Amino acid sequence: xxxxxxxxxxxxxxxxxxxxxxxxxxxxxxxxxxxxxxxxxxxxxxxxxxxxxxxxxxxxxxxxxxxxxxxxxxxxxxxxxxxxxxxxxxxxxxxxxxxxxxxxxxxxxxxxxxxxxxxxxxxxxxxxxxxxxxxxxxxxxxxxxxxxxxxxxxxxxxxxxxxxxxxxxxxxxxxxxxxxxxxxxxxxxxxxxxxxxxxxxxxxxx
Amino acid sequence: xxxxxxxxxxxxxxxxxxxxxxxxxxxxxxxxxxxxxxxxxxxxxxxxxxxxxxxxxxxxxxxxxxxxxxxxxxxxxxxxxxxxxxxxxxxxxxxxxxxxxxxxxxxxxxxxxxxxxxxxxxxxxxxxxxxxxxxxxxxxxxxxxxxxxxxxxxxxxxxxxxxxxxxxxxxxxxxxx
Numbered sequence: 017x018x019x020x021x022x023x024x025x026x027x028x029x030x031x032x033x034x035x036x037x038x039x040x041x042x043x044x045x046x047x048x049x050x051x052x053x054x055x056x057x058x059x060x061x062x063x064x065x066x067x068x069x070x071x072x073x074x075x076x077x078x079x080x081x082x083x084x085x086x087x088x089x090x091x092x093x094x095x096x097x098x099x100x101x102x103x104x105x106x107x108x109x110x111x112x113x114x115x116x117x118x119x120x121x122x123x124x125x126x127x128x129x130x131x132x133x134x135x136x137x138x139x140x141x142x143x144x145x146x147x148x149x150x151x152x153x154x155x156x157x158x159x160x161x162x163x164x165x166x167x168x169x170x171x172x173x174x175x176x177x178x179x180x181x182x183x184x185x186x187x188x189x190x191x192x193x194x195x196x197x198x199x200x201x202x203x204x205x206x207x208x209x210x211x212x213x214x215x216x217x218x219x220x221x222x
Numbered sequence: 223x224x225x226x227x228x229x230x231x232x233x234x235x236x237x238x239x240x241x242x243x244x245x246x247x248x249x250x251x252x253x254x255x256x257x258x259x260x261x262x263x264x265x266x267x268x269x270x271x272x273x274x275x276x277x278x279x280x281x282x283x284x285x286x287x288x289x290x291x292x293x294x295x296x297x298x299x300x301x302x303x304x305x306x307x308x309x310x311x312x313x314x315x316x317x318x319x320x321x322x323x324x325x326x327x328x329x330x331x332x333x334x335x336x337x338x339x340x341x342x343x344x345x346x347x348x349x350x351x352x353x354x355x356x357x358x359x360x361x362x363x364x365x366x367x368x369x370x371x372x373x374x375x376x377x378x379x380x381x382x383x384x385x386x387x388x389x390x391x392x393x394x395x396x397x398x399x
Binding site: 061075082143163168171186221 | 231243248251258
């Protein structure tokens with residue numbers, strides 16, 4: 017009886033996994049189709065598509081600016097500037113796949129130009145880390161949260177170029193190809209910077 | 223710490239190191255969407271595309287030069303059948319093939335080109351010592367009555383008729399010696 021129950025449980029797990037994978041695949045396909053359509057409409061100069069682009073990306077770009085170390089006000093200004101530049105460079109957008117890389121590249125350039133103008137400005141990261149249901153009495157969770165806070169500090173202290181690679185790939189969750197496009201360098205250089213950054217993180221995280 | 227652990231932590235940091243975005247920001251950006259979105263502009267966009275294609279600077283420069291020559295030939299009022307494009311192309315190819323150092327060859331091409339265009343030019347290159355930097359390779363009469371001289375080291379100089387006579391006399395004396 018026990019064996020039968022276990023087998024049934026395993027089968028159910030397998031079916032669940034298969035369904036989940038199918039769902040993620042169809043989600044990806046849907047997202048890719050949506051982005052393709054958005055890119056096509058943007059290229060034809062459609063204003064509604066432009067508004068859609070804002071809805072989809074303005075929070076991401078704002079957080080990207082914050083993670084790059086700009087304060088709240090500057091991040092808002094740079095986010096606006098990023099979209100302003102995007103309207104003027106819509107001709108450079110190739111297709112839906114390139115959408116992420118394109119918008120992040122504009123954002124990276126806007127941020128880089130700002131840092132160039134304000135070389136001695138202090139890096140101001142996001143202040144707190146959201147702690148979901150962390151009970152005070154759980155030492156493991158406390159330790160984990162400390163580790164996260166420590167990691168955040170080390171990332172903020174990384175040199176600008178290395179910090180950007182970590183933020184693009186890990187924090188903003190861009191693929192290597194998209195992050196490379198966004199950073200405006202070739203894939204080899206990007207991977208080498210990523211390795212250097214990870215080495216520093218490994219050394220400094222307790 | 224292991225690499226996988228770091229990767230996981232970084233991903234988690236991405237999900238948790240967030241802060242609320244001011245609600246009005248999206249609307250403010252939308253209000254600034256121009257009424258006519260520019261699709262593709264020739265100019266800086268073209269240069270940016272060349273940069274995006276990651277062409278080397280020299281290839282990009284060559285592409286721009288060739289385009290300019292073609293445009294000048296097409297819209298500059300020169301007759302295509304007179305060989306203008308061909309001559310310019312030859313000049314460019316000669317330059318790329320390393321003939322850039324050989325000023326005599328370039329001056330000769332220029333002479334032939336000007337001659338074809340019906341300009342008043344005289345070639346002295348066959349009768350002078352090209353090692354002598356003071357001997358003129360070519361003389362060209364300019365519309366203002368002056369003469370433009372081209373020398374073996376590639377430099378050019380404008381002279382009036384008196385100076386030209388003096389120089390030609392000196393060249394003739396050297397030749398007879």
